[in-house]
Amino acid sequence: MDSVELAQRYFSAWNLRDAGAVLETFAPGGTYCDPVTAGPVAGEAFRSYMEQLWSAFPDLSFEPGRMDAASDGVVCAAWTMLGTNTGSLLGLPPTGKPAFLPGLDVVQTSPDGVKSVVGYFDSATLQRQMGWQIIVQPKELGPITLGKGTTVRRSLLADAQTLTVTEIVARDDENTVFVNELSRHVLAELMAGDAMQTFTSVVGGHRLTTIVTWASPEEMKSAMHSGPHAQAMSKFFATPGIEGAAIDVFTRLQHGKQYRRCHACQKMVALAGSTGRCGCGEAVQAVT
Numbered sequence: 001m002d003s004v005e006l007a008q009r010y011f012s013a014w015n016l017r018d019a020g021a022v023l024e025t026f027a028p029g030g031t032y033c034d035p036v037t038a039g040p041v042a043g044e045a046f047r048s049y050m051e052q053l054w055s056a057f058p059d060l061s062f063e064p065g066r067m068d069a070a071s072d073g074v075v076c077a078a079w080t081m082l083g084t085n086t087g088s089l090l091g092l093p094p095t096g097k098p099a100f101l102p103g104l105d106v107v108q109t110s111p112d113g114v115k116s117v118v119g120y121f122d123s124a125t126l127q128r129q130m131g132w133q134i135i136v137q138p139k140e141l142g143p144i145t146l147g148k149g150t151t152v153r154r155s156l157l158a159d160a161q162t163l164t165v166t167e168i169v170a171r172d173d174e175n176t177v178f179v180n181e182l183s184r185h186v187l188a189e190l191m192a193g194d195a196m197q198t199f200t201s202v203v204g205g206h207r208l209t210t211i212v213t214w215a216s217p218e219e220m221k222s223a224m225h226s227g228p229h230a231q232a233m234s235k236f237f238a239t240p241g242i243e244g245a246a247i248d249v250f251t252r253l254q255h256g257k258q259y260r261r262c263h264a265c266q267k268m269v270a271l272a273g274s275t276g277r278c279g280c281g282e283a284v285q286a287v288t
Contacts, residue, residue, distance in 0.1 A: 003109040004067060007075040010107065010114055015061050017054050019047045027113035034119030057083030057099060065102075073109040078102070081121075085130055091181040095130045139205065147204035152191070160197050160213035162220045163250040168236060170206040175241030179208050182232050189228035195219035206243075217251055258286045 001009070006025065013021035023046065031040035032049070041049055054060055065078030081101040086094050103121030107114060124134050137146050168183075170176040180203055190196040190212075200211045214220035223229055236242050258271045264282035274286045 002069075003073045003075050003107075004069050006109045006114060007067060007077055007105075007107045008064075010117070011062055011064060011077065011079070014050075017060065019050045022050060023047065025114050027110050027115050030114050030116060032117045032119070035121065035123045040116070056085055056087045056089035056094070058086055059083050073115075075107040075109060077105045077107060079105065089130070091177065091184065092130075092132075097130050099126055099129055101126050101129070145204040145207075147202060149203070150187075150199070150201040152187070152196075152199040154191075154197050160215070161252050162214040162217045163252075164212050164214070164220060164224070165209070165248045165250075166212075166245065167207060167209045168245045169243045170208070171241040171243050172206065175239065176203065176206045176208070178239065179236070179242065182235060183208060183210065186228050186232045190223060193223070195223045217249075220249070260284050260286055 010022065010025045013025060023043070026042075029042065031042045032046050033040040037049060060081065060083035063080040063082055065080065067075060067077040069075050079102070081099060081103065083099045085097050085099060088094060101121055102125075103119055106118045106120070108116040127134050135148065139146060168179050170179050183201060187199060187201075190199070195214055195216075196212055197215055198211075198213045202209045214223070233245075236245060258274075259268050260271060260276075261267070262269050262278035262280060262282050262284055265278060265280040267278060267280070269276055269278045269284045271284065271286050276284050278284050
């Protein structure tokens with residue numbers, strides 16, 4: 001079997017969505033690497049990578065393009081990845097969107113099989129096709145740690161009676177992803193009920209901070225001490241990669257004021273509740 005035939009066999013195994021068949025094309029110690037693997041992977045780690053991709057895109061296939069043999073058993077193979085995102089990808093819910101991702105593999109072959117595959121593609125292209133935000137920023141700027149945030153508003157902040165602040169510190173990037181994914185599942189469960197009113201989550205470095213407002217102290221206690229929130233906290237405490245956590249609870253002593261700009265005269269109006277009236281006579285409602 002020459003180098004091109006071996007490369008064709010490798011791509012055919014991918015299109016069969018058969019991890020065992022893909023691995024059989026590799027020589028002992030053979031590796032795979034692309035922009036999202038964070039370095040070369042082999043064996044079971046490569047199998048896991050393939051299965052996660054097929055789980056996210058059950059109909060995934062590679063449409064072959066030009067395939068050229070170079071010297072020393074090297075094959076350059078162009079391809080286009082096709083598929084529909086109907087499964088979780090990177091811990092995110094399926095989008096139902098199609099993928100059309102062009103790329104190129106450099107396949108190093110040997111008489112024993114594939115020695116290495118290095119894939120080249122623009123990972124941001126797939127993210128844009130999935131409708132995701134792409135934020136390019138450093139992890140740190142001096143003493144400032146940068147990150148990302150999520151917010152959910154279900155009612156007026158003025159209606160909240162209790163506020164909780166939770167901070168969880170992970171040991172490394174892998175455990176940070178674990179904490180973030182588990183928190184996302186908790187949020188989905190909380191949104192099925194009425195106790196949670198607003199939710200803000202910020203991830204900076206290995207720290208996840210959430211600020212949640214609740215309809216009442218009683219509903220907060222019920223939500224936090226049972227169900228998915230309590231189950232998540234049990235997992236956090238049982239995971240060695242979680243370094244620590246802190247939870248603070250605040251209850252309202254008095255109702256504060258809200259402010260909303262009047263669109264008629266452009267003045268900022270102080271509201272004692274959720275609605276009010278500007279001095280110009282225009283009705284004003286608090287920001288939701």
